[in-house]
Amino acid sequence: MSEVLRLDGVSKAYNQGAPNEVQVLHDVSLSLQAGEVVALEAPSGAGKSTMLHIAGLLESASEGRVIVGGEEAHSARDHRRTALRRDRIGFIYQFHHLLPEFTARDNVILPQRAAGVALGVAGARADELLKSVGLGHRINHRPAELSGGEQQRVAFCRAMANSPDILLADEPTGNLDPGTSDVVFEAMMVLVRDTGLAAIVATHNPELAARMDRRLRLVDGRLEAI
Ligand code: ADP
Numbered sequence: 001m002s003e004v005l006r007l008d009g010v011s012k013a014y015n016q017g018a019p020n021e022v023q024v025l026h027d028v029s030l031s032l033q034a035g036e037v038v039a040l041e042a043p044s045g046a047g048k049s050t051m052l053h054i055a056g057l058l059e060s061a062s063e064g065r066v067i068v069g070g071e072e073a074h075s076a077r078d079h080r081r082t083a084l085r086r087d088r089i090g091f092i093y094q095f096h097h098l099l100p101e102f103t104a105r106d107n108v109i110l111p112q113r114a115a116g117v118a119l120g121v122a123g124a125r126a127d128e129l130l131k132s133v134g135l136g137h138r139i140n141h142r143p144a145e146l147s148g149g150e151q152q153r154v155a156f157c158r159a160m161a162n163s164p165d166i167l168l169a170d171e172p173t174g175n176l177d178p179g180t181s182d183v184v185f186e187a188m189m190v191l192v193r194d195t196g197l198a199a200i201v202a203t204h205n206p207e208l209a210a211r212m213d214r215r216l217r218l219v220d221g222r223l224e225a226i
């Protein structure tokens with residue numbers, strides 16, 4: 001097995017030293033292997049987003065190390081962190097955050113263009129990804145012309161666009177009705193398994209969590225196995 005992501009003794013406090021200091025994470029350590037899908041379960045406010053943002057190099061930890069593909073990422077310069085995030089990490093959130101004025105296809109093309117991929121290649125990859133999640137007939141639709149489940153599947157394709165090693169999903173089906181949630185989750189899992197991607201999926205839903213390889217929860221800012 002090869003490790004794609006490691007958190008080592010990560011702590012996070014907001015407003016450190018101030019009277020309103022909030023200690024969100026305490027000494028969180030995690031090793032994520034290639035191809036492994038891990039559920040992160042905890043109630044709202046427990047620190048799931050904070051942990052995913054630190055793992056995804058969007059936020060800095062107060063203490064500890066973040067290692068992406070064997071590389072010390074927490075101490076890397078900004079441009080290196082940006083490159084690691086763009087090339088190795090895909091994000092999907094509870095709300096799709098698609099660009100409303102662009103089609104599904106263009107939303108999946110854009111991150112590839114930012115990574116320097118030629119337009120024709122990026123377009124072909126977008127089409128292939130969208131077809132693989134059952135959206136071949138919605139390629140030229142804008143987000144407002146798609147259902148909630150379809151929007152999330154496009155957001156998932158966008159996260160996969162640059163073939164990341166790590167998918168970080170923050171309650172990706174939390175805003176969907178149970179039937180739609182199942183369809184989106186299934187599409188996501190098929191593609192994750194097919195590509196050998198590693199994923200951390202924050203969820204409140206124990207049935208979805210039970211379908212992952214391993215379950216973790218945050219209790220008082222500490223990470224525990226379930
Ligand atoms: P979850 O994703 O589990 O709902 P979050 O990681 O969003 O939890 O938040 C964890 C805690 O950290 C919450 O109590 C939240 O209010 C607090 N928090 C998050 N971001 C900030 C911030 N920028 N400044 C101060 N407190 C924050």
